[in-house]
Amino acid sequence: MSSPSRYLVSAPGKVILFGEHAVVYGKTAIAGSLDGLRTYVFFEKRDDGFLELNLPKLGLQHPLLWPISALPYSKVTTVSKENNSLQESTINEELLKSLKEIVLDGNAGNKNNQEINELQQVAASVFLYLYASLEDKQTSWCGTTVHIASNLPVGAGLGSSAAYSVCLATGLLLVLGHITIPNYGEKVGGFNISDSSSPMNLINRWAFQAEKIIHGTPSGIDNAVATYGGAVSFSKGVMENVIEFQSLRFLLTNTKVPRNTRTLVANVRKLHDKCPHIVVPILEAIEGISSKFKEIINSGDSQKELNQNIEELIDFNHYLLNSLRVGHPSIDKVREIAAQYSLHSKLTGAGGGGCVLTLLRDDVPNDDIMKIMLNLTSIGFECFETKVGGHGISILDASTISKQEFLSSENIQQFSGWKHFN
Ligand SMILES: Nc1ncnc2c1ncn2[C@@H]1O[C@H](COP(=O)(O)OP(=O)(O)O)[C@@H](O)[C@H]1O
Ligand SMILES: C[C@@](O)(CCOP(=O)(O)O)CC(=O)O
Numbered sequence: 001m002s003s004p005s006r007y008l009v010s011a012p013g014k015v016i017l018f019g020e021h022a023v024v025y026g027k028t029a030i031a032g033s034l035d036g037l038r039t040y041v042f043f044e045k046r047d048d049g050f051l052e053l054n055l056p057k058l059g060l061q062h063p064l065l066w067p068i069s070a071l072p073y074s075k076v077t078t079v080s081k082e083n084n085s086l087q088e089s090t091i092n093e094e095l096l097k098s099l100k101e102i103v104l105d106g107n108a109g110n111k112n113n114q115e116i117n118e119l120q121q122v123a124a125s126v127f128l129y130l131y132a133s134l135e136d137k138q139t140s141w142c143g144t145t146v147h148i149a150s151n152l153p154v155g156a157g158l159g160s161s162a163a164y165s166v167c168l169a170t171g172l173l174l175v176l177g178h179i180t181i182p183n184y185g186e187k188v189g190g191f192n193i194s195d196s197s198s199p200m201n202l203i204n205r206w207a208f209q210a211e212k213i214i215h216g217t218p219s220g221i222d223n224a225v226a227t228y229g230g231a232v233s234f235s236k237g238v239m240e241n242v243i244e245f246q247s248l249r250f251l252l253t254n255t256k257v258p259r260n261t262r263t264l265v266a267n268v269r270k271l272h273d274k275c276p277h278i279v280v281p282i283l284e285a286i287e288g289i290s291s292k293f294k295e296i297i298n299s300g301d302s303q304k305e306l307n308q309n310i311e312e313l314i315d316f317n318h319y320l321l322n323s324l325r326v327g328h329p330s331i332d333k334v335r336e337i338a339a340q341y342s343l344h345s346k347l348t349g350a351g352g353g354g355c356v357l358t359l360l361r362d363d364v365p366n367d368d369i370m371k372i373m374l375n376l377t378s379i380g381f382e383c384f385e386t387k388v389g390g391h392g393i394s395i396l397d398a399s400t401i402s403k404q405e406f407l408s409s410e411n412i413q414q415f416s417g418w419k420h421f422n
């Protein structure tokens with residue numbers, strides 16, 4: 001059977017309930033996938049030896065186009081090609097530097113001489129880095145065109161970088177012949193991400209490399225949740241199910257204050273290195289919150305007690321994150337408005353703006369939720385109610401779907417034939 005001439009892949013965003021930033025230092029964090037907020041990437045076969053990448057969500061109006069022959073293959077070493085261990089693999093900085101230059105070069109990638117900013121340059125370099133590292137002479141694809149659609153806000157703390165990374169890794173592993181679409185019901189991974197032989201693990205490892213290019217020193221939680229889905233506790237590359245977390249309801253508020261995960265994580269690192277005797281205990285206290293959550297969510301306490309305890313943990317985590325200087329006045333504003341209805345909130349993701357998470361207790365009347373949302377949207381924020389859990393990577397043989405159908409679809413999830421693996 002011939003291989004598909006088009007693939008569609010999809011990966012979810014994530015929300016971190018407790019433990020962001022601390023998880024970068026190996027502490028436990030609690031997170032879940034956002035099934036309704038996903039990134040979709042369409043890969044179409046080309047025969048002309050070119051790679052085309054479209055980044056409309058990052059504000060690039062025209063496609064970026066490179067001849068595959070322009071890739072600096074002499075710089076692709078075993079460092080970039082072999083990616084056997086999740087934690088130990090490093091980025092081939094020399095290759096990355098060359099690719100960043102290629103992205104900016106008007107004669108190669110930037111055909112339309114568009115102005116390219118740093119964020120666009122990084123996103124394009126991730127694509128080329130994965131392509132150059134994974135290219136396999138076995139592939140029948142002589143080039144590919146890549147289109148992206150996403151209802152995830154970019155740079156808002158919901159893991160858009162990980163969803164992008166997971167989709168690119170999945171698509172390129174398929175296109176370049178490293179994996180095939182597994183059959184329904186076939187065990188493709190299992191939940192243990194240390195099972196290094198599974199395709200899911202391979203995807204997760206390459207997505208982690210991509211996250212390193214975007215974030216610098218990611219913990220790996222975002223790409224793991226985007227790959228495997230579900231509601232989990234995560235520490236040092238190991239995930240554990242926390243199914244009960246899926247029963248909680250949340251309000252997510254996007255303050256729309258732009259921020260960049262790489263800068264926020266680097267700032268916490270500076271603070272950590274400057275004042276380890278202060279910052280290390282803060283990170284340990286944050287881990288204490290995640291541990292307490294795991295204890296109480298399984299304790300059999302009444303719903304009322306459970307909610308009160310979680311709200312207490314939300315406040316603790318919020319203040320501890322503020323002491324790491326990743327807060328923002330816009331986040332405090334959301335907290336203040338939610339508090340008028342006795343609801344508790346904290347930042348989620350890297351902070352510095354972006355999204356705020358508010359626990360919606362079962363006893364809160366729908367009217368109150370509507371009023372809070374109205375209040376928040378009236379000052380320019382965007383709100384949506386959500387639960388966590390659901391699919392990680394999904395793959396579709398899209399041979400019968402045209403680029404136009406993909407780009408104009410209101411609901412890509414509704415195409416038939418999606419395969420999910422959790
Ligand atoms: N749809 C997308 N298209 C292209 N790049 C994307 C997309 N979504 C995310 N990215 C990449 O992820 C970066 C944002 O990641 P980050 O700062 O970690 O915020 P977050 O992951 O919280 O959304 C973007 O600058 C870009 O490199
Ligand atoms: C701050 C951090 O814990 C989460 C970052 O998430 P996001 O990119 O802001 O969605 C960093 C990490 O875990 O790699």
Ligand SMILES: [Mg+2]
Binds near residue numbers: 215
């Ligand atoms: Mg990110």
